[in-house]
Amino acid sequence: MKKVTVHVTLKQGVLDPQGKAIQTSLNSLGFQEVEEARVGKYIELYIGETEDVEARVKDMCAKLLANPVIEDYEIDLEEAVRS
Amino acid sequence: MKKVTVHVTLKQGVLDPQGKAIQTSLNSLGFQEVEEARVGKYIELYIGETEDVEARVKDMCAKLLANPVIEDYEIDLEEAVRS
Numbered sequence: 001m002k003k004v005t006v007h008v009t010l011k012q013g014v015l016d017p018q019g020k021a022i023q024t025s026l027n028s029l030g031f032q033e034v035e036e037a038r039v040g041k042y043i044e045l046y047i048g049e050t051e052d053v054e055a056r057v058k059d060m061c062a063k064l065l066a067n068p069v070i071e072d073y074e075i076d077l078e079e080a081v082r083s
Numbered sequence: 084m085k086k087v088t089v090h091v092t093l094k095q096g097v098l099d100p101q102g103k104a105i106q107t108s109l110n111s112l113g114f115q116e117v118e119e120a121r122v123g124k125y126i127e128l129y130i131g132e133t134e135d136v137e138a139r140v141k142d143m144c145a146k147l148l149a150n151p152v153i154e155d156y157e158i159d160l161e162e163a164v165r166s
Contacts (some may be wrong), residue, residue, distance in 0.1 A: 001118060007125055022126065022147070031143055033133040035084060042090055042125040043105065050116040058112055064105070 002047045003078040008066045009040035041065075046081070053077060069072050084128045086161040087140050091149045092123035124148075129164070136160060 010016050016038050023037040043065060047053055057075050066073040093099050099121050106120040126148060130136055140158050149156040 009127075010126065019126075025147055026143055029143075029146055031139065033131045033139070034128055034143075035131050036127075036129040038127040040125040040127070042092065042123040043102075044092075044119075044121040044123070045117055046119040048116045048118050053114075056114065056116070060109055060112075063112055064108055 002053055003081045004045045004047055004053060005076045005078065006043040006044065006045065006047055006057065006061060007040055007074045007076075008063060008071050009073075010038065011072050013071055014070045040071075057070070084164055085136055086164045087128045087130055087136060088159045088161065089126040089128065089140065089144060089148055090123055090157045090159075091126065091144070091154050092156075093121065094153055094155055097153045 016052040018039045022039065023034055026034045026037070041076075045057065045060075050056055054075060054077060061073045061075070062068060091124045101122045102120040105122065106117055109120070110115045128140065128143075130139075133139055137158060137160060144158070145151060
């Protein structure tokens with residue numbers, strides 16, 4: 001089984017209200033040094049035997065995991081884990 | 084300004100309904116090889132001048148960004164970015 005991690009982030013320039021809320025909350029909690037916060041998703045996939053894992057995961061991102069209009073994604077293949 | 088990234092993930096053993104929904108959806112879209120999916124948050128913080136950034140960010144995680152009862156967090160300090 002392979003572990004693949006996917007980071008889905010908003011494209012530069014897209015407003016991030018959740019990030020803005022985090023920044024404001026941190027500021028009011030006394031963390032004035034926080035100038036900006038951006039929030040994305042982090043997805044771990046455990047994938048069984050298949051050919052060309054990277055292409056398959058790209059396809060998953062395009063079809064379900066990310067919204068390519070406003071989001072970017074980054075795929076990292078990790079070493080095989082548990083069998 | 085420093086960039087710090089934080090990964091917030093559910094602790095092992097904690098049910099992840101969002102991850103389960105992703106796994107089921109991917110399976111029914113034809114990606115039968117996906118055996119498990121886990122979802123977490125990925126937060127980018129841009130932090131101005133301050134002492135001991137790592138300790139400050141740990142404090143932010145404990146107070147706002149993560150729920151230490153069910154979530155783990157991992158902090159990565161990156162190189163300084165834009166001034």
